[in-house]
Amino acid sequence: MGSQGQAPESLQGENQRKWQLSRRRLLKLAGAAGATAVAAQLGAGLLREARGAEEEAQATPKRLRRWGMIIDLRRCDGCQSQGTPPKCTAACIEGHFAPEPMEWIEVYEHELPGGGTQFLPTPCMQCQNPPCVNVCPVGATWSTPEGHVLIDQNRCIGCRMCMAACPYERRFFTWGQPTVPLQSLFLEYSPEHQVPAKKGVVYKCDFCPEMARAGRLPFCAQACPQHAIYYGDLEADLATNGEAVVRFSQFISQENAFRYKDDLGTNPRVYYIPGHGEATGRSPDKKGKLPTRWTWEEKVKGGKTWKRQ
Amino acid sequence: MEAAVGDARQRLEERSLAPLRRTGPLYYGLILALLLVIAWGAYVYFYQAQEGLIVTGMRDRLSWGLYISLFVFFIGASMAGTFVSAILRITQAGWRKPVTRSAEMVTVAALVVAALFVTFDIGRPDRLLFLIIYGRWESPLIWDIYGLSTYLVGSLIYLYAALIPDLAFVRDRLGDSVPALKRWFWDAFSLGWTGTPSQHRYLSIILVTMMILMVPVAVMMHTVTSWIFAMTLREPWDSPLFGIYFVGGAIFSGTGIIIILMAVLRKVQHLEEFITEKHFSYLGYLMAAFALIMIFFNANEFVTHAYKLRGHIALHLQETFVGTLAPYFWTYFWGGLILPVVIVALPFTRNVAGLVVAAVLVNIGMFLERYLIVVGGMHLPLNPYPVPTYTPTWVEWSLMAAGASVFVLIIAVMVKLVPSMAVWEMLEEPAGEGDLGEAQPQRAARTARGGVQ
Numbered sequence: 001m002g003s004q005g006q007a008p009e010s011l012q013g014e015n016q017r018k019w020q021l022s023r024r025r026l027l028k029l030a031g032a033a034g035a036t037a038v039a040a041q042l043g044a045g046l047l048r049e050a051r052g053a054e055e056e057a058q059a060t061p062k063r064l065r066r067w068g069m070i071i072d073l074r075r076c077d078g079c080q081s082q083g084t085p086p087k088c089t090a091a092c093i094e095g096h097f098a099p100e101p102m103e104w105i106e107v108y109e110h111e112l113p114g115g116g117t118q119f120l121p122t123p124c125m126q127c128q129n130p131p132c133v134n135v136c137p138v139g140a141t142w143s144t145p146e147g148h149v150l151i152d153q154n155r156c157i158g159c160r161m162c163m164a165a166c167p168y169e170r171r172f173f174t175w176g177q178p179t180v181p182l183q184s185l186f187l188e189y190s191p192e193h194q195v196p197a198k199k200g201v202v203y204k205c206d207f208c209p210e211m212a213r214a215g216r217l218p219f220c221a222q223a224c225p226q227h228a229i230y231y232g233d234l235e236a237d238l239a240t241n242g243e244a245v246v247r248f249s250q251f252i253s254q255e256n257a258f259r260y261k262d263d264l265g266t267n268p269r270v271y272y273i274p275g276h277g278e279a280t281g282r283s284p285d286k287k288g289k290l291p292t293r294w295t296w297e298e299k300v301k302g303g304k305t306w307k308r309q
Numbered sequence: 310m311e312a313a314v315g316d317a318r319q320r321l322e323e324r325s326l327a328p329l330r331r332t333g334p335l336y337y338g339l340i341l342a343l344l345l346v347i348a349w350g351a352y353v354y355f356y357q358a359q360e361g362l363i364v365t366g367m368r369d370r371l372s373w374g375l376y377i378s379l380f381v382f383f384i385g386a387s388m389a390g391t392f393v394s395a396i397l398r399i400t401q402a403g404w405r406k407p408v409t410r411s412a413e414m415v416t417v418a419a420l421v422v423a424a425l426f427v428t429f430d431i432g433r434p435d436r437l438l439f440l441i442i443y444g445r446w447e448s449p450l451i452w453d454i455y456g457l458s459t460y461l462v463g464s465l466i467y468l469y470a471a472l473i474p475d476l477a478f479v480r481d482r483l484g485d486s487v488p489a490l491k492r493w494f495w496d497a498f499s500l501g502w503t504g505t506p507s508q509h510r511y512l513s514i515i516l517v518t519m520m521i522l523m524v525p526v527a528v529m530m531h532t533v534t535s536w537i538f539a540m541t542l543r544e545p546w547d548s549p550l551f552g553i554y555f556v557g558g559a560i561f562s563g564t565g566i567i568i569i570l571m572a573v574l575r576k577v578q579h580l581e582e583f584i585t586e587k588h589f590s591y592l593g594y595l596m597a598a599f600a601l602i603m604i605f606f607n608a609n610e611f612v613t614h615a616y617k618l619r620g621h622i623a624l625h626l627q628e629t630f631v632g633t634l635a636p637y638f639w640t641y642f643w644g645g646l647i648l649p650v651v652i653v654a655l656p657f658t659r660n661v662a663g664l665v666v667a668a669v670l671v672n673i674g675m676f677l678e679r680y681l682i683v684v685g686g687m688h689l690p691l692n693p694y695p696v697p698t699y700t701p702t703w704v705e706w707s708l709m710a711a712g713a714s715v716f717v718l719i720i721a722v723m724v725k726l727v728p729s730m731a732v733w734e735m736l737e738e739p740a741g742e743g744d745l746g747e748a749q750p751q752r753a754a755r756t757a758r759g760g761v762q
Contacts, residue, residue: 101369108693122692131542137448138439157439158362158432160372161450167542169691173372173432176363199361200432264542304361309368309697 074275075228077282078119078289091223099178104205116284118276124205125268132162156201179303325728350711376430383423389563390416395520413468418719474733477502561599562675565668597653645674
């Protein structure tokens with residue numbers, strides 16, 4: 001493992017928080033201004049941090065989870081059979097209010113050596129030797145002990161060094177003021193669910209750590225109609241696609257799983273089982289997928305969009 | 310002979326004091342024009358800060374563009390200054406004396422402008438201080454920031470130390486005839502220099518220490534700048550050659566900038582007697598030598614890449630030699646490398662005008678080279694999608710013009726505050742090659758021709 005950034009201390013506590021309507025945020029929105037509010041916030045913050053540390057101390061004897069993903073390409077047909085744009089991408093965009101043109105999990109169409117194509121859904125690879133984390137000048141992106149690579153958008157200065165470093169191009173920049181839906185204003189910001197979006201900083205797939213903690217699959221895995229995405233814990237050696245449970249290590253060995261650009265030595269936590277959607281009956285010659293739409297953004301006004309290019 | 314040297318001294322003093330004494334309308338015109346461009350740049354910058362980097366041509370798949378190219382270019386321009394001046398001082402090249410001051414000014418101005426272009430490129434300029442507060446030493450960008458500040462502080466000390474005797478000289482000569490602010494400036498910053506032996510001893514200790522320190526610092530500066538690129542996994546950047554390649558390129562373009570500045574000062578301040586054709590041809594030789602070194606580096610880079618054609622290199626070479634980047638590359642190659650060497654090599658073009666043309670060509674070429682490095686490295690698709698295109702927008706061009714104006718403005722202000730040659734060195738060490746003793750035959754020749762000098 002390479003040198004990794006350290007999580008800012010204030011965020012250690014935040015890891016423990018659930019995705020929920022925040023009291024602090026609500027207070028702020030209600031307009032409880034002035035010194036009292038500031039003092040209350042400060043007090044609450046300190047308390048929470050102390051509590052976080054306590055919880056962490058209690059959690060130490062537990063085994064540390066090591067989250068990973070297996071994408072079964074035999075089952076992925078780029079949602080051709082559904083007649084829709086890839087549903088994993090759509091669900092991720094809806095779940096995270098990802099502004100256009102961000103596709104945190106993007107379905108690439110790769111040429112196959114003998115002609116025809118395969119589909120390759122690419123989330124952030126959650127590298128264990130992450131080039132992006134190594135180059136960040138301010139420690140705004142870091143590896144958690146559980147193996148997630150996260151970004152603190154309140155720390156990011158927008159130098160885009162990490163975007164130059166990422167060999168998978170899984171990082172996205174808010175070039176202009178992104179659209180912010182009203183409901184996302186009630187969510188308290190955390191690097192684990194990067195809403196509401198801000199201008200001039202970097203975003204990427206966060207591997208849905210809060211969903212995992214709550215015992216649910218990430219948005220992309222939940223949405224896949226073919227159950228092609230397995231999510232699991234390498235420590236417990238289990239993974240599930242919502243339909244079946246497999247032994248993580250055994251499954252990737254038996255099915256000859258590979259890692260994208262493995263020769264770069266980035267040591268990703270995302271595994272692919274080779275295929276071109278044959279389990280869905282797709283022929284490799286059937287090319288093309290429908291373009292992604294940002295449906296939530298079509299309902300909300302304001303903000304800017306740009307092209308990924 | 311004695312009297313003649315005394316004569317030459319007097320003329321040197323006159324010539325170096327004249328620009329500080331009088332300022333013509335042309336100078337004010339220049340300053341006004343520069344300030345107008347800078348004011349426009351400030352407006353554009355606030356527009357960019359408000360709208361975000363969406364107003365530039367950069368996007369996710371080509372996320373560094375003109376700003377970073379210019380950052381690298383100005384870092385390169387800064388090299389020449391302190392490095393050339395320190396190397397020449399260490400090797401005790403007598404002809405350095407009229408050259409060092411302008412070289413050091415270029416360094417300081419270029420570093421300030423380089424830092425400016427980084428700020429232009431940052432998505433959240435309001436968090437610029439985070440680089441200091443939360444800086445992680447693991448990041449190449451932090452190495453560069455520490456490198457740049459070390460180099461800037463060192464260059465300022467080096468420039469300033471060599472300035473003290475000249476400030477005292479100006480204070481003594483012009484103290485009464487100028488506005489109070491200028492008088493105060495010379496008085497305060499000459500630190501009570503009277504030229505006693507102990508003051509000279511301390512000064513020479515500082516200069517020797519700084520010139521020895523500045524050489525490795527300058528090399529370090531350009532190496533870590535290259536590491537911003539070389540530390541990534543992008544194929545054209547992923548090269549151990551990059552550090553030395555950047556150092557070579559920096560000396561190359563920096564020498565060109567010194568030649569241009571010296572030619573301008575020589576013309577404007579009528580220093581023909583002191584900055585002679587010989588100085589230009591020496592700097593020209595240095596520049597030509599580095600043009601050859603750059604060709605060598607480029608050959609190394611392309612041949613080793615082309616032999617294996619690993620990954621996207623085939624596409625990269627295709628784009629560079631015949632594709633969208635080919636116009637830039639061939640302009641750089643023929644105009645920025647080959648033509649300058651030819652100009653320096655041919656005796657009838659090896660004169661001031663010819664060398665200025667060569668230096669301008671070199672700097673255009675090196676700017677294109679920086680652009681090729683940044684955009685050429687960025688535009689290779691890492692995933693299956695077409696090659697991204699990048700065209701700088703009017704915002705980027707405006708800020709480029711503003712940055713260049715800041716560079717010229719800093720130098721223009723400096724030459725009005727201090728003599729643009731190291732007068733004290735030229736006066737006090739007449740034994741060396743290329744100083745006043747050297748100016749002598751020329752003057753004699755001119756007199757023989759019935760010259761007006």
